[in-house]
Amino acid sequence: MTEELITPWDLTGGLGDSHVPxxxxxxxxxxxxxxxxxxxxxxxxxxxxxxxxxxxxxxxxxxxxxxxxxxxxxxxxxxxxxxxxxxxxxxxxxxxxxxxxxxxxxxxxxxxxxxxxxxWITLTEASKDLIGAQQLCAGLGEFHRLSKGYEPPYGAEKPSRLFRWPSKYEKMITKMTWFKDIANAYPEQTASPTILSAVDLFEAQARKSLTQLEESTYFELIKKGNQEWGLVHQDYGWANGQLGPGGVWLIDLDGVAYDLPIRDLRKLITGQMEELGIWDVDWMKGMIEAYHETNPIEPDLFDLLIIDMTLPNEFYLQVKDIVYNPLTFMDEELDSILKQIINNDPSKWPAIEELKEWKGAIT
Known part of the structure; x- marks a missing residue:
């Protein structure tokens, strides 16, 4: 008798969060x-x-x-x-x-x-302020440092994003053209004019980021290999890093993979900047300092952190799903989110320049 396989049971979300077949x-x-x-x-x-x-x-x-x-x-x-x-x-x-x-x-x-x-570990979320963000960053640095040297069991897949940074940047550039084509094809959708007003700007940013990556020490750094760099969580934030006995606990490790550790830190910082509605350099410095205390960031890795920040990550993450169903995703909610990201963008670049000048103090 063939064993029944588990398959997705609610693709539309209509059955409720607690429904299990x-x-x-x-x-x-x-x-x-x-x-x-x-x-x-x-x-x-x-x-x-x-x-x-x-x-x-x-x-x-x-x-x-x-x-x-x-x-x-x-x-x-x-x-x-x-x-x-x-x-x-x-x-x-x-x-x-x-x-x-x-x-x-x-x-x-x-x-x-x-x-x-x-x-089962009893946990509580960190406060949604700079102190809480610093706690999360310190816990993340500790996780990255301790994850070095991991060799998976026999038969396991070995997911690594360590060598895929250039292709990720190139993919983002390619999809910017897709976003433009889709927005032009559905001009009546609420978010279409907003996408078209900014997509060329963000594509140019992504192209510049790729050039900077290619001119960086990235290709030298990745020669250290997977075990030397260790694991990234890939979905780290207030939900998956929480306070418990002894400090910050990391949960939901389903998606861990090999990568340069500052990819997790970048996601945490840029996601928080979007949440704040402005690129606040004091928050950024505070989060980097807290991480650096538990997992020191070498100068070349700091440069990659900055380069990865220069990508239009926030815009891309919000828009990428329109390729699946433009009529569903290009709605008023997306339009509102994108307008906020576009309005925040001018504050991003002075903050990044200040971080570059501050590099010597932290590394």
Missing amino acids: TYIENMADVVLTHYDLKVGERTVIATKADKGGLIWKIETDRGPFSLKVLHRSPERSLFSIGAQDYLVHEKKALVPPIFKTKTGESFVEMGGKLWFVAE
């Missing part, structure tokens, strides 16, 4: 028989219904745990589970320890996915 609940019952736990209540904490993943909190005779089914391929998930084990057991990092099965395994494979149980 019965067959997956039944699988969870079977998976839990692999553990020496007496399980009581099971509560859905979060779902990735459009991808086929979710997490429950389970109450047991040994206290609370999380039960998670990872939406990626087993080979890709094995990489992240191995990383979680490595960080806990080899580096004593603040990530939730994985609870082993009765046979000493870190996971159970079922429905074409990997499942695992981890200790």
Whole structure:
């Protein structure tokens, strides 16, 4: 009898955040028989219904745990589970320890996915101010430093973005032309005029960023290789870096990959600048300083942090989904967000210039 595979169950979001198909609940019952736990209540904490993943909190005779089914391929998930084990057991990092099965395994494979149980850590979000941002940055630096040297288990995929920076920049440049073509093709959509008013400017910025990357020490730095640089989280922020016993805990490591560590830091900083509505250099310095204290940034890496900031990351992230369904995505909400990004852009460049001048003080 062929085992039923877990597939996305809510592509439109209409079923609600806590809906889980019965067959997956039944699988969870079977998976839990692999553990020496007496399980009581099971509560859905979060779902990735459009991808086929979710997490429950389970109450047991040994206290609370999380039960998670990872939406990626087993080979890709094995990489992240191995990383979680490595960080806990080899580096004593603040990530939730994985609870082993009765046979000493870190996971159970079922429905074409990997499942695992981890200790439930009681956490609280950091404050949404500079102090909280600095706590997150310090925790991120610690994670990056401790993740160096990770070698995944046999059979695991080895995701690396270390060597892909130029192609990522080139992809952004190419898609700027797509955005222009789509906006011109759907002029009646609310966000079309706003996209067309700025896309040439942001394409020029991306081209300049690519030139700067090609002229930087990037190609020398990546020669150190994956293990030397370690892991990035890829989705780090207030939700996935939270305060708990001993400091900042990193959770939801599903997407970890090899890369230059400052990619995570850049995402955190530029995302916060968008949230603030202005490029605040004091915030930027404070966040970089906090990171630098736990994972010192060498001068050449600082240069790459700046170059990656010069990309029109915020504009690109907001617009890229229009290629899937222009009629859905080019709405009033997107228009409002893009206008804010465009209005913020003039404050970005003086802040970046000030960071360049400040480089010597931090590195």
